[in-house]
Amino acid sequence: MQAQGRVRQTDLDSGRVEKGRKVGEWTYYALTGSGRKVLVQRYDYDRKRLLYFRKPxxxxxxxxxxxxxxxxxxxxxxxxxxxxxxxxxxxxxxxxxxxxxxxxxxxxxxxxxxxxxxxxxxxxxxxxxxxxxxxxxxxxxxxxxxxxxxxxxxxxxxxxxxxxxxxxxxxxxxxx
CATH class of the missing domain: 3.30.1150 (Fusion Protein Consisting Of Minor Coat Protein, Glycine Rich Linker, Tola, And A His Tag; Chain: A; Domain 2)
Structure with a gap:
């Protein structure tokens, strides 16, 4: 079964949106002081669960x-x-x-x-x-x-x- 909804992707996040709500796994990025893009979080909106975070x-x-x-x-x-x-x-x-x-x-x-x-x-x-x-x-x-x-x-x-x-x-x- 294929997941429905549209994929949203910006420079700092990506994931699926259904009926205006974030669903499934999303990835979030930040820019370092030197401008390098790094992964800071992965979050599953369906399970309301943090999958990964970059330790501050x-x-x-x-x-x-x-x-x-x-x-x-x-x-x-x-x-x-x-x-x-x-x-x-x-x-x-x-x-x-x-x-x-x-x-x-x-x-x-x-x-x-x-x-x-x-x-x-x-x-x-x-x-x-x-x-x-x-x-x-x-x-x-x-x-x-x-x-x-x-x-x-x-x-x-x-x-x-x-x-x-x-x-x-x-x-x-x-x-x-």
Missing amino acids: DEHPYRHEVAGSWQSGYLERPPLYIGGDGALSTYMRQLQYPEQARSKNVQGRVVVRFVIDTLGTASNYQVLTGIGSGCDEEALRVARSIPHEWIPGRKDGRAVPVEYELPFTFRITQAQK
């Missing part, structure tokens, strides 16, 4: 084990389905607040949230803010990201993990 640089994450929050290394950090490329699609929806633009406020806002064992994000809060409407805008965008997270894993089990997402507010010449 290791650093400790705050995670919950047996009701207690601790900091440490994970077997697998939380991942967004499609990788950073897919996540950046939503982050580009950031709109510079007029109040910040008129005051020439620039900088980085870090939003922290928890990704639970089912891949759902919640408990959004500004960890580092710059004010003038930027903190609220970063929260708005973070909350608008679809819940397509793959939970972090520790000792073979999914665990809730605190995830930090940075948003940069920089006024360019075109915005002045």
